[in-house]
Amino acid sequence: MAKPLGFEKPLGMRDILPDSLAKQRHLERALRHCIDRWGYEEISTPSLEYYDTVGAASATLTDRMFRLLDKQGHTVVLRPDMTTPIARVVSSLYKDVPLPIRLFYQANVFRAQEKEAGRNAEFFQTGIELIGDASEDADAEAIALAVFCLRAAGVETFRIAIGHVDFVDGLLEEEIADEELRSQFRNFLYERDFVGYRQLLATLDMSDDARNRLEALLRLRGDKGKIAEARELTVNGKARRAVETIASLWDALEAYGVTEDLLLDFNLISNLNYYTGVVFEGYAADLGSPLLGGGRYDHLLAQFGRPAPATGFAIKMDRLLQVTPAMKGQPTTRVLLCYTVERRREALAEAQLLREDGLIVVTRLIGNEDELSDSEKAGYAKVICLTKQEE
Amino acid sequence: MVFSDRSQKLTIAMPKGRIFEEAVHFLQQAGLQVTAELQDSRKLVIPVENAQLEFILAKPTDVPTYVEYGVADVGVVGKDVLLEEERDVYELLDLQIGYCRMMVAGMPDWKQTDAPRVATKYPKIASRYFREQGQQVEVIKLNGSVELAPMIGLADRIVDIVSTGRTLKENGLVELEHICEITTRLIANRASYRMKSEAVDDIAQKFLEVIPSSK
Numbered sequence: 001m002a003k004p005l006g007f008e009k010p011l012g013m014r015d016i017l018p019d020s021l022a023k024q025r026h027l028e029r030a031l032r033h034c035i036d037r038w039g040y041e042e043i044s045t046p047s048l049e050y051y052d053t054v055g056a057a058s059a060t061l062t063d064r065m066f067r068l069l070d071k072q073g074h075t076v077v078l079r080p081d082m083t084t085p086i087a088r089v090v091s092s093l094y095k096d097v098p099l100p101i102r103l104f105y106q107a108n109v110f111r112a113q114e115k116e117a118g119r120n121a122e123f124f125q126t127g128i129e130l131i132g133d134a135s136e137d138a139d140a141e142a143i144a145l146a147v148f149c150l151r152a153a154g155v156e157t158f159r160i161a162i163g164h165v166d167f168v169d170g171l172l173e174e175e176i177a178d179e180e181l182r183s184q185f186r187n188f189l190y191e192r193d194f195v196g197y198r199q200l201l202a203t204l205d206m207s208d209d210a211r212n213r214l215e216a217l218l219r220l221r222g223d224k225g226k227i228a229e230a231r232e233l234t235v236n237g238k239a240r241r242a243v244e245t246i247a248s249l250w251d252a253l254e255a256y257g258v259t260e261d262l263l264l265d266f267n268l269i270s271n272l273n274y275y276t277g278v279v280f281e282g283y284a285a286d287l288g289s290p291l292l293g294g295g296r297y298d299h300l301l302a303q304f305g306r307p308a309p310a311t312g313f314a315i316k317m318d319r320l321l322q323v324t325p326a327m328k329g330q331p332t333t334r335v336l337l338c339y340t341v342e343r344r345r346e347a348l349a350e351a352q353l354l355r356e357d358g359l360i361v362v363t364r365l366i367g368n369e370d371e372l373s374d375s376e377k378a379g380y381a382k383v384i385c386l387t388k389q390e391e
Numbered sequence: 392m393v394f395s396d397r398s399q400k401l402t403i404a405m406p407k408g409r410i411f412e413e414a415v416h417f418l419q420q421a422g423l424q425v426t427a428e429l430q431d432s433r434k435l436v437i438p439v440e441n442a443q444l445e446f447i448l449a450k451p452t453d454v455p456t457y458v459e460y461g462v463a464d465v466g467v468v469g470k471d472v473l474l475e476e477e478r479d480v481y482e483l484l485d486l487q488i489g490y491c492r493m494m495v496a497g498m499p500d501w502k503q504t505d506a507p508r509v510a511t512k513y514p515k516i517a518s519r520y521f522r523e524q525g526q527q528v529e530v531i532k533l534n535g536s537v538e539l540a541p542m543i544g545l546a547d548r549i550v551d552i553v554s555t556g557r558t559l560k561e562n563g564l565v566e567l568e569h570i571c572e573i574t575t576r577l578i579a580n581r582a583s584y585r586m587k588s589e590a591v592d593d594i595a596q597k598f599l600e601v602i603p604s605s606k
Binding site: 158194221285287 | 460482
């Protein structure tokens with residue numbers, strides 16, 4: 001690879017220039033304001049974690065992590081997500097704090113990229129974790145809070161798709177005995193390859209009825225009505241329990257009054273082998289990729305020695321920036337205050353008075369007024385000059 | 392349905408190339424308003440009046456890219472391109488048109504060499520295939536006229552799509568191994584699949600009704 005040129009950054013790394021950052025901070029404040037009201041407390045954790053602890057427990061694949069060595073020779077990783085460090089804290093520093101625990105974060109996470117544009121290697125997330133509550137109402141709380149967050153951020157048109165990992169698993173188990181084969185089907189769903197799924201299905205020797213049930217899974221996407229359709233596909237056991245969970249989750253979400261922004265999607269698979277129950281993904285109009293993702297992960301905490309059910313979600317701030325309107329509100333007036341050295345004391349005191357009045361004041365030492373070019377004055381609503389007084 | 396008031400205009404990416412005419416014919420059969428403009432025009436973006444539809448004409452290898460990034464909601468593209476590009480998109484339907492085979496081909500007197508070389512327009516497919524066969528080969532990426540490579544000694548075999556086999560025969564090559572069958576697919580963007588689920592389902596249903604083997 002060619003030696004980097006002065007202006008280049010590592011693959012997937014981005015600068016955030018003042019205008020975008022101002023908007024990002026504004027959005028972060030709006031989200032924080034919303035999340036605060038639901039009783040979540042903000043937490044911050046280190047950027048670096050041990051590979052053997054957080055790295056190994058994370059849902060992110062090892063080859064997507066930035067790995068390096070610390071001075072002691074341990075492999076450390078730039079945190080690939082915030083959920084895993086939070087699980088570590090809840091199981092250690094917070095081990096005596098009674099469950100349920102509600103935490104939120106606004107932080108950057110890192111995932112190494114191989115491909116080009118649109119895939120950041122460092123990105124900012126705002127997210128929540130609700131740890132220690134296994135009920136459907138905890139799932140509903142996470143989803144409803146996600147809806148309220150997107151509304152608070154000003155996203156006009158969005159949908160959150162909801163699924164349950166046990167529905168897919170359970171339905172496959174009812175019809176197919178061979179685990180290897182089931183995992184092939186799951187993989188087709190994970191890769192969103194419905195053609196491959198149908199082709200594999202066509203090669204199996206099974207009853208038409210069973211085949212139709214597995215085929216129908218691909219069409220189980222829509223509103224509340226899909227719950228009844230899902231029920232008809234499964235007799236009992238795992239898949240049936242998943243449908244009932246979704247049904248009571250939907251009732252809870254109706255109670256929150258958020259169902260018009262929701263979509264049921266029974267074949268949604270977000271992350272293989274990580275989520276353990278309800279999963280969801282949020283999308284916005286005119287944005288090609290998901291805006292947020294979340295779900296139930298009941299096995300993670302046990303890896304840190306404090307088994308507990310948990311759910312949560314993370315919003316991707318760079319994507320949120322793309323789908324939220326420009327910031328409203330009056331921009332603060334900017335004043336340029338120029339002074340000659342004789343009037344410095346007076347000028348700086350005046351500047352401070354104006355700042356206390358709420359103005360933005362930039363000061364600049366000049367020799368005489370002619371030094372100021374028009375382009376220098378352009379960014380200011382007002383230019384004040386305190387120069388040497390003529391005798 | 393609660394979302395009916397929302398905009399469901401659909402942008403369809405169409406591949407300008409091998410399967411274009413067959414694909415356009417397919418759209419017509421499915422009852423989509425395909426204007427003459429689509430067939431003979433140098434325009435790259437073609438809106439369809441009163442139909443909530445818009446076509447983007449793209450190079451076939453770019454169709455999955457447009458769909459992945461969401462500038463097109465759905466796309467029509469060959470499985471060969473999907474296997475090579477590995478884009479994150481929904482593969483919804485096999486349209487069963489544009490049929491061909493992905494093959495390994497070579498001269499009739501081909502023999503295993505110490506450092507086998509394979510020329511192809513599909514380096515990822517070729518590498519993956521030979522790896523699965525337990526063979527280490529050097530893959531040379533070419534952009535066209537791949538059949539030339541064995542004739543002039545650039546490579547000892549090629550990986551390419553074959554439909555009638557005529558081009559191979561005319562260049563004195565024979566099919567050696569069959570990698571997979573290729574047909575044309577309907578793909579959809581991850582977000583459009585949810586945000587415009589009604590429009591996507593609608594077009595998928597129309598397509599399904601004209602796919603030969605589906606009832």
